[in-house]
Every structure is written in structure tokens, then in C-alpha cells.
Amino acid sequence: MLTDAQLSKLRWRCRRGLLENDIILGRVLERRGAHFNDDEHAQLLTLIDLADHDLWNIIAGRSDDYPAHCDAMVRTLREARVTP
């Protein structure tokens, strides 16, 4: 579980220049953010350090150019593409 401060910071850093990323990251945080473990938190922090289009390429499934340890979070983000 993340602390309130960790979650708040993560939520802000998920604010992006691309609406596409805003929507997908927002969905994941809404559904699971409060229950992330340390490993999931670290994976997401790594991914959101990427440039917007690089991140979107990964989420869209057009690129697999991300660190191997982020596999699980990439799957989570890709699953969130399906409109609820």
C-alpha cells in the first residue's frame, strides 16, 4: 500500500501532455493506485519517466521498448485501454 503522500505525488506525475496517457494512467490509478505494492509503484515510476509519445507507444502496444522489470505494469496499462 502506498502512503497518501506517495499516491498524491504519483497522481501528479501521471499528469501528461497527451490526453491519451492522462486517460489510461487515470484509469489505472483510480482502479488500483491505492493498492499498489512497492514493486508496482517502482514500475510505474520508471514508465512515467518516459517521454509522452514513447509511453503512449508502449501502452498502445506499438513498442516493447521498456525495462523488463516493468512487464507487469505494462500489462496493467494495456488492459486499461479497454473502455470500461
Next chain:
Amino acid sequence: MALTIQKYDAVVVGAGGAGMRCALQLARAGLHVAVLSKVFPTRSHTVAAQGGIGASLGNMEEDNWHYHFYDTVKGGDWLGDQDAIEFMCREAPKVVYELEHMGMPFDRNPDGTIYQRPFGGHSAKYGEKPVPRACAAADRTGHAMLHTLYQQNVRSNTQFFVEWMALDLIRDAEGDVVGITALEMETGEVSIFHAKCVLFATGGAGRIFAASTNAYINTGDGLGMAARAGVPLEDMEFWQFHPTGVHNAGVLLTEGCRGEGAILRNKDGERFMERYAPHLKDLAPRDFVSRCMDQEIKEGRGCGPNRDYIELDLTHLGAETIMKRLPSVHEIGINFANVDVIREPIPVVPTIHYQMGGIPTNIHGQVVVPKNGNPSTVVNGFYAIGECSCVSVHGANRLGTNSLLDLLVFGRAAGDHLIATALSSKAHKPLPADAGDYSLARIAKLDSASGGEYPQDVANDLRRTMQTHAGVFRTQKSMDEGLVKVLAIAERAEHLSLKDKSKVFNTARVEALEVANLMEAAKATMTSAAARHESRGAHTVDDYGDTPEHPLGRNDRDWLRHTLWFSEGNRLEYKPVQMKPLTVDSIPPVKRTF
């Protein structure tokens, strides 16, 4: 309470294309420049711009700035200031080549020149035929531009303050701007940035609408700060709808689609734009295409079970063209509409995209306000550039690709003007004794409040109200009702409460401060819209029909003028449109057909 004070020659608020182009000009001249941004610079919303930068390079077919000038004046439905438009169109090739020399990876022709694609509203010979004028880097032009400018700024020692939110302008007793207050999110501390000049490049306020192509960061912070400091906002009733937002998602499909040949079809499969715009067809300007789509839907020819969207057909372009020229469109289709655009059309609707109005400025980026009978008196020390400003080159409707051009031309122009005024040798004007008090009081009020509503609940009500009453389809009755509702929501926003009152990275506090800015932008929009009794460009009101005296509902006799909205008293003034260009003949208003 004593606040930390940091001193700079220039403080730029916002690190999108305009802010970084201006900062680069200043830093290269050896000035001490700080750039504040809520997010990391390359995550600014400029990154989302897909289509290109408009410049009459003439690399594909004959083109020149006179044609670009004509298209911009006409596209803006004659509300744009023709001196500023001439300046922008003449400067366009220069700023594009400068960017090329900085390393911008433009698409190329086989002969090495910059590839240019056709775009909605771009014509040669004064509307006679479409012309390719958009200089692009695939469909990631904004991304390439932002990264190019960021790298150049780092090289030039621009100092970035990332995850800092500007709170308020500081004006002295003479009304001159002498700095800003800003909140460092990491610590929750407020500081003063004492500057010889402050430049706002904070982008638009597209998040005042529920259906928007804008990223969540676009909360109109510069507009809020300016309005609270007594500076009016100009032409805020004019919001551009992008014709091709993905139905039910808002995500934008670039106009480059239509440039490459995509076609809008109604439920009968008809290419209906042939009826409305026989010459430009699907490449007519955005407001015109949006209205035609709205008309098709209203008359029962929309697609889908609810007849509530239009289909954009790219299938005839072929997989190779789509994947080479429009790869992100393919991705967006898959991810937000469950559609493979190579094989089937994608559902689209007109979606809020761009704010034409903003903080009034002259062509040097200096903020201007009415004073002692002069409608354009300069506010010393205060500049605004990019989407947060209204210079006004976009008039009542922006021509596609003129947004990135606006950032480059006026970002550079503001920098050049400051350098020409020998800013480095000027002294800082003293800060007023109460410089930070107003901002501290706003934060203290939020921290001490209890029992009020949460910021996002109020913001969501605002967005729904704006969408209903100031969307693509406007009536006088609906706008009048909307104004009453928006003012009531603004009253609620005066009594927000925070769930989290901690200092460190308190996102709830930042969002509450953003809501205050959204409110100013929404009040300006709704008040200005309800008061403009005509149809012009993006402000299309169903009550004002097409008559010989008022073509398409436009009333030049009474309404060929700019709106100025003042936050204090929620009041309006008006100022004339500059119809005289710098060197050429004026283009007089005529009925806008395509």
C-alpha cells in the same frame, strides 16, 4: 510572513512551445531566465500537436505569405487583427527554418527540402485551390518541436523550476508587473519570483469543457492569474471545436487525416462536405466542418444506433499511407474506438480543442489593457504568448497549423522585444510590501475551510454546464441560462474544502487552486458568449440565421469588435478590430464560403 525571494531578469510561466521559444531567445542573449512549469517541460500539452506548422515555403506548389494571410483572415471570420496576422505570416518561413537549424526532424522531400502537406483552410490564389503548407514531423510535430526547444534551452542555461505552480501576479502601485508568487509542490512552500518582466505562456483552459481534446493540465492558470490581477480577457467566447474527436473519448484525430485524403460520411455513406463546401470539401476550416457535422447529426443523418456521430473514412488511403503518414491515428482507432481505420471508418464528433481568446497583447507579446481612452495601453513588465494570449491572429476561429506557428513567432518576438529594450541593464522595480499576502491568504482560506465541497466535484459540474450551454450548438436562451448556472457554481467554488491538508505534494490543494483558474476562464467564456448577439466563426448561435444583411448570422455593423471581460464585477467592454495590416491592403469582410 517572510517568503523566500528569487531574483531573475525574466520569469517565464509555462514550458510549452511558446514559453521555451521565448526563454531560448532570452537565454541566448545572456539574460538570467527562470521557467516555471507544473510538469516536466517535455510533458507540456504542445507535445500533443500533430498536424504541423503553417508556413508558405512553397516547397510543393506555388505559395506565398499573402495567401497565408488571406486564409488566416478569412478563417478567423474577420475578427483577427490584420496587423498581427500579417506579422505572423511574414515571419513564418523564418521561424520554421530557424527550427530546422536547431535540429527539428521535419519530414523531407526527395530533394531534401521540408515536406509540406495540405491542411484544412490552406489555399493558394486566395481560396482558389488547396495548397500544401503544413511543415510536419510525421504526426508528432509538437513532440519534435518541444524536445528540440528543450534541448536548446538546456544548452543555453535556462533555469527550469519543475513542479512549481505559479499562483498570482505581483503588481506595484503603478500597476506594473514586478514578479509572481509560486508554490513548490514538493515542499508546499510559497516563494516570490522578483523579475524585471513576467511572461505568461500557460496554454489554454480547455478543461472547462467536459468533452475536450486537451490534457488535464490545461486549466487556464495564466488566465486566472491575469483576471484576478485586474487584466481583462479578450474574445473568450471563441472556442474551436476540432471536427474529429473520437466519439465518447475526446482523443483527437489529427486534421492531417483529411489533409491526406480522409473523408467524412453520414449514415448514408454520403460525402456530405461536398454539399457544404464544394471547393475545399473536407478540407474546409474547422469551425465550418464542425457545424456541418452538427447539422448532419441534427437532421438525423448521424451514424450509429443513436445517430449521434459522423464517420471518418480512411479505408481508401491504404495501409501503407496510413502506417507511414498517420500511425497515431491507427493506434487511437484501435485503443479508443475498437476500430482498425485501415479496414473501417471511425466514429467522430466535434470536440473542444483550442481557445482563440486570452490575455490581450500587441505583436511584441506585451499585455495591453484599456486605459484613459486608449484600448491598448501596455502593462509594463507583463507579456503573454501562445494559447493563453490573444494577439489576435486567430480571430473567431483558428486556421489549422497556426497554433504552433503562433508559439514560435510570438515566443521569439517577445524575446526580441525584451532584448531590444536592454532588459539586462535595467534595475528591478521594488516589490510592494505586501507582495505575497494575497496568495498566502488564498492558501490559508483553503487550509482552514471545512464542510465545503471538494474541488473536483465542483469542477465536474462546471464542465458539464459549459458543455451544455457553450458547446458547438449555442442558442441565446441556453447561453443566458448557462451564465446563471456558471455564476452559481463560481459561488460554490469560493467555499471549497480539502480532504488532505498536508503540505508536501498536496495534489488536492493544487487542484483547488486550478479550479479557481478554471472558474475565471469559464465566467469569461459564458459572459462573453451570452453578450455577443451574432454568429461569427466558432461562436455559432442558432438564433442568428443567414440573411443578406447578416451573412451566416454575422453582424459586422454591430459586432466587428473584440470583447474584453473583466473579472471584477463580471463586466464587459469592447475594442475595435485592427482591420489595417502593416503594409498591404486590408481584406474587407465578405460572406465566408468554401
